[in-house]
Amino acid sequence: MTKNSAQAYLNFKESIQKLGVVTNEVDRYTLNESECKTLWDSFERNKNYLDKNFYEQLVHDESSFVDRVSELYFVESLLNNKLTIEHKKDHKKDEGPDIYINDIHGWGEFTTAHDAEISSINRSECSIEILNAYTASRLINSLTKKIKQIKSHIKKKIIKDNEPVILFISTSGLSIPYFRSYDSDIECLKCFFPIQPTGLVSLIPNKKAPYLVNKPFYKLNIMIEKWNKKEKKNVETLIPNDYFLNEEYQHISAIVISYERLLNTAKDKLGYNFIVIHNPLAINPISDNMFKCKAEFKVRVEKCKIIVIVIPRIKK
DSSP, rough: OOOOHHHHHHHHHHHHHHHOSSSSSSSSSOOOHHHHHHHHHHHHGGGSSOTTTTTHHHHHHHGGGGHHHHHHHHHHHHHHHTTEEEEEOOOOTTBBBBBTTTHOOOOOOOEEEEOOOSSOOOTTTTHHHHHHHHHHHHHHHHHHHHHHHHHHHHHHTTSSSOOOOOEEEEEEEOOSSSSSTTTHHHHHHHHHOEEESSSOOOOOOEEEEEEEEEOOOOEEEEEOTBTTTTTTTTTOOEEEOOGGGGGGGOOHHHHHHOOOOOGOOOGGGGTTOEEEEEETTSOOOOOOSSSSOOOEEEEETTTTTTEEEEOOOOOO
């Protein structure tokens, strides 16, 4: 490390530790020396793939710290998957998706799910069903917010009609970072498809598992963003979860969900936790096995059944 780069790192560490970093909306702690160094090294390696205001947001904006670290995680993960990426965003206008992935001739957009501003979630008291439904509601919220932005990019011709778009969602901003059930990966699917198992189905690679089409929403009996302020009580909230059966979302080729964090994952394992969900209605689908990942799903709709296909893993 040169004298200038050593001083730059010290300035970075001082700013980060002064920030009082937020890992999510519940837990707070100050990064230790090792974590600061991991973050700095990642930034230095990948700054050509990041927005010009990335550094300022990382070290001075507490509210966006988690989002910026998630961006670094996704960039590192894509490179770890041996994909070729570029940063093509228009800096002057600050417009365009986060990254261009040459291997698909299309785009990647990064986002981080955060807790609802008003929530009655208590991790120690709520049932697994409630916790899972809450996590799902935040993932769905991330999708619905980003689709408006993606459509705007398409309208402005920043994204071309024939270019795939992959939405990467990190759960690192949630106090409940992942689903708590035996079939946790299926809970990810249930965010975007109204499915219920036809029985205890063992998902074996390259096998097809039939699911009944369920009512197209999650039921929540907790306080979230649309709680009843007047009555000040928990209200049943219906959250649609049939997005990938809706042509309005056909511009999204796939969703990649990540529940790991940059600061507690070995560099050679980055991206291995990905849950990849293909959109059956995508106008620009992507190939299977693009990512080293934990699980990958395709879906086919047949009459009253949704067929879930598990893509077998291939070592890259």
